[in-house]
Amino acid sequence: MKAEYDLSKMKSRPNPYAAKLKKPVTMRLGEDVLDYFKEMADKTGVPYQTLINLYLRDCMANKREIDIRWD
Template sequence: MRTSYDFTGARRNPFAKRLKKQVTIRVDVATLDYFKGLSEDLAIPYQTLINHYLQECAAAGKRPSMTWKAAGRNRVAEVVSPR
């Protein structure tokens, strides 16, 4: 190992913008259990599976089949699924 290094010719990582970003989301227990079970069947981590599914949805321009009822004063917003 050298005692010093010359970084004058160094450049930023060109792939830095493609890196993943850690986020926190709230997921229903049943939904999480579904993806965890599926990930065991496919032998991949469940976070990777969820990320891949979200990538497919984004690439296809998929939109949720639900509506969002806005919250009024002192009310909680609710998701209204189509029937």
């Protein structure tokens, strides 16, 4: 293995995974909702933001729609 490598001649190419990257967003969540996912994160060892993303992805995959009625 070389101590140094010359990368100046290396050709660049676009990141093939760039389209799959996550986009940072700001959301307002109820404390109880956040506590629920943080507690689940402690139990599973999966970060709470990942759990929220997985749950929303599951809703999307199963085409769940929310039924909101203001009576």
